[in-house]
Amino acid sequence: MYNILNPQQIQSFITDGFIRIDHAFSADLACAARDILWKDIPANPDDSSTWTQPVVWLGMYTEEPFIQAANTAILHSAFDQLVGKEKWIPCRSMGAFPVRFPSEIDSGDTGWHVDASFPGADPHDFFAARVNVYSKGRGLLMLFLFSDVSELDAPTRILKGSHLDVAKLLEPEGEEGLSFMELAKKLAELPKREEALAIGKAGTVYLCHPFLVHAAQRHCGLTPKFMAQPPLLIRGTFDINRAGPCSPVEEAIRTALSSSHI
Template sequence: MHNVLNSQQIQSFITNGFVRIDNVFSTDLAREARSILWKDIPADPNDRSTWTQPVVWLGMYTQEPFIKAANTAILHQAFDQLVGKGKWLPCMSMGAFPIRFPSEVDSGDTGWHVDASFPGDDPHDFFSARVNVYSKGRGLLMLFLFSDVSERDAPTRILKGSHSDVARLLEPEGEKGFSFMELAGKLSELPAREEALAIGKAGTVYLCHPFLVHAAQRHCGLVPKFMAQPPLLLKSDFSISSTGTCSPVEEAIRIALGRRYI
């Protein structure tokens, strides 16, 4: 199979921290997935008066539509290109799903953050989960659009190039890194970055560097937004040493730390 991502897209990923791939999975598959999700939402899809919460969080799903969406040939090839062949694990569950509804109410979860990648002292406490400069455990942050998302439909906000700033912030902390909350509290110290929005039709996927700073926002549109944000888990650890060939994820970290290989 030919490469899904061309050299310009790979370089954009290294520089900006993400790449958008359209038509990864079909609109029919997205519709099947939404039908399953609606069964777990305390609201009626045909009655707006029941859409009383700004966001409903759902967990991980293993039904066929989700597994098919996560394991297309396009994605597998892109994983090989960005993370490295043989370094990642197939995604066999899809989530978490923050289902966002049109609302005037603040959902309380729209702060800038970086997703953590390995357990902290309490494996059941999301906020104590950690991230280190080696991105232990996580190959990519992924945003799967299961509904059409326009500028008004609470698209995820992305700070272009922020993954480089986060790598430099993490380096002094070594293997231990920071907890989710510790790192979130330091992001205001980072340089200002241009903001991008994760918009697209259902079936669009954003593959993001694991250190990319991102945030949710209030939904100002008309219909609920369905998006999943599963991690791409690693089979083998990344290397950020200054020698040897490396994947684009590793190269972005090396460049940020001034260790570009020759």
């Protein structure tokens, strides 16, 4: 397949830390996936009075609609361009699903953060999971919209260009990197960045640099928001020190580190 991303999109990914791909998978697949998810939610899709929780966390779905959505030709082409051919591992699970419902209740999970990518001392402790400057284990943060998401429907908040700041924070920490919580506590020190919202129709996918700072928010709309956030796993780590051509993920890190040494 031809390259799906044009040079402007590649540069936007390097500079801003993300790109949006419309129609990355079909609305029919999104609908089939929602039907499966509703079976695991303690609420009635047709009765909003049963939507009593601000968020219901579901996870690790491997049914066919999810796998097909994660492995379209469009996405595979984009993975090749952003991460590198034969560098990434095809998705065999859709990852975590925070299903958000219209609510005035604080869900308690709306802080700015960077997703970790490899286990810490306790592999079962999410908050101890780590991230290093080489992005060990993770090629991309991905946001799959399985429902239409407007500005009112709890769209993920994104800090444009924050991946560059995070790379500078991680560099002194070497191979060990920082834990999820250690890094989260340092984010307030970073420069102010413009905020963007991950909105779009069902079937939209945001492909984000693994260091991008992002956050959830309260749902102020009318219908539940279905979004998955699986990682794109990679084989090994990125080589940010080698000379010559590199992937856009690597180039963003190298650009950030070179500017910090000026």
